[in-house]
Amino acid sequence: MLRLVGATDRAEVERLQSETAEVRVVLADRFSFRLDGLPDIRAFLRGGGDPLSRILDGPELAAIGFVLERGRSLRSDLSRREDLPILRARTLGLPTLEELRETIESAIDPQGEVLSTASVELTRVRGEISRLDRELRRWCENKAQSSSIRKSLQETFVSVRNGRFVLAVRAEHRGRVRGVVHGESASGATLFIEPEDIVRRGDELADFHQREQHEIHRILAELTLRVHKQHSPILQTFETLVDLDVAVARGRFGEAFRAVRPVVSEGRQLVVAGARHPLLLWLERDASLPIGADSLASAVDRIVPLDLDLAGAAYQMVVTGPNTGGKTVALKTVGLFALMTTIGLPVPAQPGATIPLYDGVYADIGDEQSLEQSLSTFSAHMTVISGILHAATSRSLVLIDELGAGTDPLEGAALGESILERLYRRGTATLVTTHL
Known part of the structure; x- marks a missing residue:
């Protein structure tokens, strides 16, 4: 999940969220996608060049066969589900490689051993x-x-x-x-x-062992050629299964955290009620229970929820209060919800959570003091904020923790005010915390 890049197109965000919702429907039916342990076949699945420059071994061919079997099974199971248009379209788009799959399965067992029936x-x-x-x-x-x-x-x-x-x-x-x-x-x-x-007689046995290895090599070479000819559709199958695996992970997250599908705002409207940081929910879960909604139920009661409403001209908010009051967690929750929305994740909040589609989320949270660069806390913050002011647009979200900290309070207050004014004139949605 950490490697996922959020979508910037509204239609794609809605598609991802709809796909997650469909996965949750299927999971509720106790359907198993059986994508756990999907082998990464990209390392040995090559196109172009001499296909026999490196002959695939038994375990590699078994891995390819497993991927093709998973694709066949999901296509068979989900292509009939007209109530799941996105998942159905995904699986119908999987290449049909039945002949290759059957050839591999008839020659290689799941552990990668060449079967006697291979020839x-x-x-x-x-x-x-x-x-x-x-x-x-x-x-x-x-x-x-x-x-x-x-x-x-x-x-x-x-x-x-x-x-x-x-x-x-x-x-x-x-x-x-x-x-x-x-x-x-x-x-x-x-x-x-x-x-x-x-x-x-021992010499005869040794000779037959040599013949066995020669025949195994021939079989593996023949299968390698067949795989090479279908390189592109095999890779397409693998990548589709990976995408589905990610969608399943999103769906399982939604079920475990009792999360809701966010409404993607057409404008600036940012409204959440009963929002909770998912990491806090995870840390406060009942570890004695299997991961799921039951193990997180007690955590919901222990974590103070966040209610936030930014709409219309009110697209800036300054949060103040004592230390350990939850200001920083509030900022992180908002930023995380914005990013989660773009990758198709539901958010742990009450139904109706509305999140704008930002073109970027920029944050200055935490002490970025650098001994190597000899930067003070104040200088480090200003370096980050300078980059934010340079990059943020009217469609961005800016989160700044302890604005104006690390210097004289009066100077910090004046500086913070000027930063907020500049972002306001630009029309940038901004949430900051401060003691000033």
């Missing part, structure tokens, strides 16, 4: 591997139990070293078991020997 050759090769594996293991187990060599073995179990079946032979009995040594224990007391009677 006739792979089925045959793995069948031979399984047959030889059983045959060699059975031979070694019988050999280990035979009286001729049992006393020469450190253990009677059969192990595999470097893909070869071996017996654990006592080092001093090396001459009694003829074969190829494939390793020894850390102490050197045990040698791992492949009996000479099965070396040829």
